[in-house]
Amino acid sequence: MSLMPSIINGASMGAIYRLIAMGLTLIFGTMRVTNFAHGAMLMLSMITAYSVWAATGINPYLLIVIIGPLMFFVGYATQLFLIRPVLKAESDKNDPIGVLLLTAGFSIVLENLALMIFGADYRMAQTDFSNTVFTFGRTSLSAPRLYGLIITLVVSALLWAFLQCTEPGRQLRATGQDRNTAALMGINSEQTFAVAFGISTALLAVAGLVLLPFYYVTPSVGNVFQTRAFIVVVLGGLGSVPGALVGGIIIGLIETVAAQFMTASVTSVLIYLVFLIVLFVKPSGLFGTPFH
Amino acid sequence: MSKLLEIEGVCSGYGDVKVLHDINLYVEEGEILSVVGANGAGKTTLMRTISGQLPTTAGEIRFMGEAVNHLPAYKIAERGIIQVPEGRRLFPYMTVHENLLIGSTMKHVRASREKNLQYIYQLLPRLKERERQVASTLSGGEQQMLAIGRALMENPRILMLDEPSLGLSPLLVSTVFELVQTIAKAGTTVLLVEQNVKQALKISSRAYVLENGVVAMNGPSSELIDNPYVKKAFLGL
Numbered sequence: 001m002s003l004m005p006s007i008i009n010g011a012s013m014g015a016i017y018r019l020i021a022m023g024l025t026l027i028f029g030t031m032r033v034t035n036f037a038h039g040a041m042l043m044l045s046m047i048t049a050y051s052v053w054a055a056t057g058i059n060p061y062l063l064i065v066i067i068g069p070l071m072f073f074v075g076y077a078t079q080l081f082l083i084r085p086v087l088k089a090e091s092d093k094n095d096p097i098g099v100l101l102l103t104a105g106f107s108i109v110l111e112n113l114a115l116m117i118f119g120a121d122y123r124m125a126q127t128d129f130s131n132t133v134f135t136f137g138r139t140s141l142s143a144p145r146l147y148g149l150i151i152t153l154v155v156s157a158l159l160w161a162f163l164q165c166t167e168p169g170r171q172l173r174a175t176g177q178d179r180n181t182a183a184l185m186g187i188n189s190e191q192t193f194a195v196a197f198g199i200s201t202a203l204l205a206v207a208g209l210v211l212l213p214f215y216y217v218t219p220s221v222g223n224v225f226q227t228r229a230f231i232v233v234v235l236g237g238l239g240s241v242p243g244a245l246v247g248g249i250i251i252g253l254i255e256t257v258a259a260q261f262m263t264a265s266v267t268s269v270l271i272y273l274v275f276l277i278v279l280f281v282k283p284s285g286l287f288g289t290p291f292h
Numbered sequence: 293m294s295k296l297l298e299i300e301g302v303c304s305g306y307g308d309v310k311v312l313h314d315i316n317l318y319v320e321e322g323e324i325l326s327v328v329g330a331n332g333a334g335k336t337t338l339m340r341t342i343s344g345q346l347p348t349t350a351g352e353i354r355f356m357g358e359a360v361n362h363l364p365a366y367k368i369a370e371r372g373i374i375q376v377p378e379g380r381r382l383f384p385y386m387t388v389h390e391n392l393l394i395g396s397t398m399k400h401v402r403a404s405r406e407k408n409l410q411y412i413y414q415l416l417p418r419l420k421e422r423e424r425q426v427a428s429t430l431s432g433g434e435q436q437m438l439a440i441g442r443a444l445m446e447n448p449r450i451l452m453l454d455e456p457s458l459g460l461s462p463l464l465v466s467t468v469f470e471l472v473q474t475i476a477k478a479g480t481t482v483l484l485v486e487q488n489v490k491q492a493l494k495i496s497s498r499a500y501v502l503e504n505g506v507v508a509m510n511g512p513s514s515e516l517i518d519n520p521y522v523k524k525a526f527l528g529l
């Protein structure tokens with residue numbers, strides 16, 4: 001049996017984990033806040049996307065023009081109206097415990113709202129390409145996963161270009177490196193935080209849409225992705241974007257390749273094992289700089 | 293001469309820790325004013341308070357006649373009150389060029405970005421040579437030049453330098469003081485905070501001596517440099 005399909009499937013799942021992880025990294029990297037509502041916001045974008053798809057039948061990938069800006073706005077508003085007041089009241093702005101609890105609480109609220117409105121059912125967007133399979137020689141690939149891989153890679157490259165080459169991207173990096181000095185340059189860090197949050201949740205819109213044609217939507221769908229994304233982030237090194245890149249691929253590969261040989265629960269154990277070994281050998285993660 | 297920056301009865305500190313007590317100070321348009329004092333006197337606290345990084349608990353800070361002490365730090369920078377912080381505080385993972393670009397983030401200085409870049413690279417050719425180098429890999433002297441260059445990108449109306457000579461070799465110290473004079477001659481008002489009292493008094497028109505968070509003395513630098521107390525406490529004579 002060829003391992004090739006599972007490696008490519010692993011790469012595509014890994015790329016999605018990585019995209020989700022990059023959103024977490026972006027928020028942590030700019031504001032030192034760990035967003036425990038990240039998974040719930042992925043769920044929110046998936047449920048919204050599913051509902052729009054169910055009502056209109058539009059190709060999920062095209063829905064990005066609606067769900068993308070919508071999720072950007074949701075993230076932007078969350079930062080401005082929910083997180084900012086709590087962050088302001090924190091005594092230690094580099095270790096904001098209150099904000100952490102707030103995001104965890106917000107995640108529970110979102111999940112229960114979804115349960116109330118959407119119900120606990122598992123639903124899937126059965127698009128006309130959901131079951132399409134491409135065959136290359138002896139290797140066959142599921143179409144939505146291949147499309148997902150391509151879209152995710154393109155979006156990751158766009159994010160990189162945004163951060164490196166644009167004015168707001170540079171402001172974001174400066175704020176992450178030293179918010180007090182950024183303020184001396186006339187940069188409004190609260191505004192920058194809101195943009196970072198908005199981009200982070202817009203990335204979740206992309207991840208959600210890419211998952212839609214081949215993954216079940218349910219109010220708890222965010223949990224597994226959030227856990228995986230945390231592992232990816234910590235594995236790669238907190239706040240390191242290249243780290244999130246490599247970490248995502250590693251986890252995706254372990255998951256699908258190992259699934260060929262063992263049960264899903266053993267695969268999960270394996271992921272945590274690799275995670276612990278890396279942290280044991282290099283506590284700051286694969287690409288992280290040690291924290292002082 | 294008109295007063296560009298006026299500080300009147302200002303108190304400030306860190307939460308319950310009161311550091312500055314009833315500070316009165318002004319800076320005239322076009323001058324180099326120095327604020328000197330020993331380690332822990334409150335010089336950096338004064339810089340942070342003017343820049344809006346610390347709130348005033350009493351008094352008022354006026355810039356061009358308008359109270360600015362309730363503005364957030366980024367709005368104070370927008371007014372043209374620009375600080376070069378103690379310890380340079382460059383963006384460590386950015387290149388020299390990017391650090392300069394960040395200096396011209398504000399909308400009203402964006403238009404003069406190219407002109408300022410050219411001016412700074414001509415004034416500080418070392419920076420041009422190291423344009424693509426990451427800031428954290430620069431030497432101490434180069435880092436200080438970059439921090440000053442970055443501030444110049446912001447078109448300062450008043451440039452506040454917090455101990456620019458700290459940790460530099462004697463040769464670089466004089467380079468930095470010359471640079472400050474060049475900037476002032478080109479028309480920028482300068483507020484210079486220093487522990488290198490002798491050099492600071494030499495290049496400034498007036499000075500304030502800060503001690504334990506209060507202004508202990510002030511006057512023309514040429515007089516303070518001959519003052520017996522200043523001589524004994526700061527000049528080692």
Ligand SMILES: Nc1ncnc2c1ncn2[C@@H]1O[C@H](COP(=O)(O)OP(=O)(O)O)[C@@H](O)[C@H]1O
Pocket residue numbers: 306309311329330331332333334335336337338
């Ligand atoms: N972040 C801080 N929190 C509490 N106290 C501080 C802080 N920074 C400085 N101080 C105190 O404020 C006083 C003045 O410090 P500072 O303004 O840094 O002096 P200077 O710049 O003249 O050396 C010192 O007693 C110092 O211990």
Ligand SMILES: [Mg+2]
Pocket residue numbers: 335336337378455
């Ligand atoms: Mg100081």
